[in-house]
Amino acid sequence: MPGNVWVMAEQWRGELSEITYELLALGRELADGLGVQLEAVLLGHDARGLAATLGAADGILYADDPAFTEPTAAARSQTLASLAEERRPHCLLLGLTNLTADLAGILPAQLGAPFVNYCRDVRVADGKLEARCILYGGKMDAAVEAAAEPVLLGVLPGVRPADQGLKSGAPQVEDVTASVPDAPRVRFTKYLEPEAGDVDITQQEVLVAVGRGIANEDNVELAEEIATALGGAVCGSRPVIDQGWLPLSRQVGKSGATVKPKFYLAAGISGAPEHTEGMKGSDVIIAINTDPDAPIFGVAHYGMVADCLEILPALVETVAAKKG
């Protein structure tokens, strides 16, 4: 009899984050496929009330400690490791977000358990888990099996619709022991909010996004020109932010914003999962990339294999002409 399926209930500033429900939806399928129970692991402080929307699980394991109010991994990792050693779950689903990334890094090493990263899907086949993973920035898809239990699965955002895993009615909550370091070596001090004053890219109907293919800072102006003419804004993928060509407030994807505009033009963006998680819900996505294998074409509605530095100037003209 395999152990249960566990889902880490991720929290962000006192609320459960959306990926928790996505993981519950996936976890439900896996638990049913394996014929075991689905348990959500909730680590918090005076946070028992959060169990109210975890109804997709059969049970909740709840540990309470003030250390869990800090966004640090050590206390969570130590508690999960000792719980997992004691109860031997079949697997633990962890969301691949900035909130859980450190935990997903430390826990497998601490527990000596296999970790499978970048899962875009997990299924049960012949009584075993098979993960489908996105490797090499989205350029390869790998089927992966783990050699031991428990298996820690790092699951990409969007694995299932969140509403599929959002069920009210708290299942039975079992209190479990928190196991936290006496003297934490990483201590949270404060949050630094994003600088106000810039446009809010989550509120735009039209976004012109630029990536590495924009080649240099001057070319960002081309995108700016188009965005302005369309009443929208410019945003970017990580390499553009790293180069300082756009501020962090314009970043789409992990660490940045999740946007759902009516129109998203992705110019010179390869489409790594860290970017696409933040924009794939857009109404219409048009992607321009010189690489026919670029994973951005997997999420776009329209694609063109072309150099964005040739298309954007032409588009400036087209937009100007249409606007008369």
Place this chain on the structure above:
Amino acid sequence: MNILAVLKMVPDVVEELEVGDDGKSLDLDFLRLIVNERDEHALEQALLLKDKHGGSVTAVAIDAPEIDDVLFTALAKGADRAVKITDVEEGLSTRAAASLLAQVLPKVPNLLPADLVLAGCQATDDLDGQTAAVLAHGLELPYLGIVSQVDADGSTACVLSEFPGGVRGEFEVDMPAVLGIQASEKPPRYVPVAKVRAAMKSQTIEEVSAGTEPEASLAAVTGMTKPEAGGKAEMLDGSPEELAAKVGEILSERGLL
């Protein structure tokens, strides 16, 4: 302050990637390796800290094709020392490589303890673990990842880590520590080829044999495929002007132009 920057090679995903004959790994004939982009940021952050506070930077890497160029480039950029771990089987998984480094680094003369060990917080081939986090566990050091700013003074580092939505968190981290770098405070510095050549002539890479067997990976790839090109996208053809006109039509259809 003494800092270690850990570098590793990954496939260049801008190039075409093909599946090898075994159906579960990359075809090596097609492969061009580059240094992991996040590791370049880790090296840059180490050099920035050295510029500010003095001390030394050592670049460390497991032997791999092109690694000498990468290590000489690190020296040309301002690293004081370059160490290459040799006699390691090729193609180790991220976790096996990081565990191996955690065993080998303490044996390298005059290397540890360093005040900080910096490595990229992720790589596109991280199938079974994260280098920096596994290294921290193996070295029994504290760990913080997704780091985009570091300052250090005395025995504590002040570190900023990224959360969703542009929010960042400020942390105090006891040193020595391992940090997983997302981005350096400034873009990685450029170094002219002439300076790299000069480093090749005047400096050396220290070679240290691993002298230990890597752990077996606990996660096995059973099959690898290229995702269907294009996926659901309708592909458009034409001259730049024609393509721009098509984008214009799509905008007009939706009342956006």
